[in-house]
Amino acid sequence: MTDAPALTTDLVAIPSHEDETAAGDYIESWLREETDGAVERDRHGNVIARKGSGDTSLALVGHHDVVPPEESQVGDDGYRVTERDGRIYGRGAADMKGAVAAAMCAFRDASPLCELVFASFVGEEVGGTGARGAIEDGFSPDYAIVGEGSTNYSQPGVTDVAIAHRGRRGSTIHVEGTAAHASEPEAGENAIYRATDAIDVVRDLPFPETTVLGQTMEGSVAVTEIEGGTAWNMIPDGCTVTVDERTVPGERAPLAHVEDIPGVSLAIDQDLPPMACAERAFADFVHETAGVTQDGSPEQVKKPHATDAGWLAEAGTACVVCGAAEPGEAHTADESVSAAVLDRCYDIYRRCAEDFEALA
Incomplete structure (x- = not known):
């Protein structure tokens, strides 16, 4: 010993x-x-x-x-x-x-x-x-x-x-809407609805994949948190969604596609290689x-x-x-x-x- x-x-x-x-x-x-x-x-x-x-x-x-x-x-x-x-x-x-x-x-x-x-x-x-x-x-x-x-x-x-x-890339999807009274939902833009559209984009993204010294290596992408709304009777004007991505060498999931949705932006919070x-x-x-x-x-x-x-x-x-x-x-x-x-x-x-x- x-x-x-x-x-x-x-x-x-x-x-x-x-x-x-x-x-x-x-x-x-x-x-x-x-x-x-x-x-x-x-x-x-x-x-x-x-x-x-x-x-x-x-x-x-x-x-x-x-x-x-x-x-x-x-x-x-x-x-x-x-x-x-x-x-x-x-x-x-x-x-x-x-x-x-x-x-x-x-x-x-x-x-x-x-x-x-x-x-x-x-x-x-x-x-x-x-x-x-x-x-x-x-x-x-x-x-x-x-x-x-x-x-x-x-x-x-x-x-x-x-x-x-x-690696691990942690991102936040920020969603903006327009507040309105819940009795008149058409008067606003529901940030949570927009967030669900962004979540659908993430759900459909292919997992990153590569080969290292002959071995296939696959990452993952998952929504892990969602937060939005301020009151039961208000159309929400804001929502955030957290995304956890496990990255592989040389590849990242195309998360920026969520920004094709109006009012949606993406921020990278952590990117461990x-x-x-x-x-x-x-x-x-x-x-x-x-x-x-x-x-x-x-x-x-x-x-x-x-x-x-x-x-x-x-x-x-x-x-x-x-x-x-x-x-x-x-x-x-x-x-x-x-x-x-x-x-x-x-x-x-x-x-x-x-x-x-x-x-x-």
Whole structure:
């Protein structure tokens, strides 16, 4: 067993849903004391370390912020952490302090033949603010393994390699009408009726679809909220409709078609980018490395939701996702991660760092 599980326990105990400073302090201090890397804390609060040299760079990427904990996950002095049946329980164990700990240990122990970079970002859970800030400041590794969950995707007990993931575009359809008394509906323009016309347009839109390294990837589009009207006896002069779209690399649903309806406009509220690995050789390299670390046969898979890999890929980094978290663990009241899988991820990350020259 490596010391990744023990380090995970330490990290999980540190609250980081409102302020990531304390967790970042711990990671920075540990890296300075335990590794021979050059460690920096950038102006956004990200912790970045580098070691080795070469013509190419490989980054092990994670984030140390978490979503707000459930009451049961909070103790007197921080987050509550428990261990039982080979698993570590606590807010952030799966998403994703466990993989951060595995990457920290791999960064410490690897003897890379390339430039090896460790990065733990802030603000992933609120739109990737840390990753975006680092990229704006010049963070641009050639390749990255992002340690979000990829375990148990193809089959139980296997840590797979995700070569792509969906993005998320959240939009609001704003609808204007003309108010009137409900006893004279013809005197106004009913914004809710116009909104239903816009909803019909969304309903009929084709889902975005693409192919990544030979695998078909489909997104989705759905209306998720509607709000309008001010009184039971008034024709509404305004209505809003929320649309959730799961995007795929290079494709978006043509939502702008709703603006062909009079009084209807569209605003994009959030656009988290999808990810597609830009280099098959890199995807195959990490996949093969993952295969030699476990008894099962990992596969190249796709993830349904966005990660910081989307921002990195958009900026030109070839990315894959490979980590300990399993489907259904993140953001739950009993969030947990397997200690054995943390050891496996440590092995994957270290082997990738040490064998990377073959790809370069």
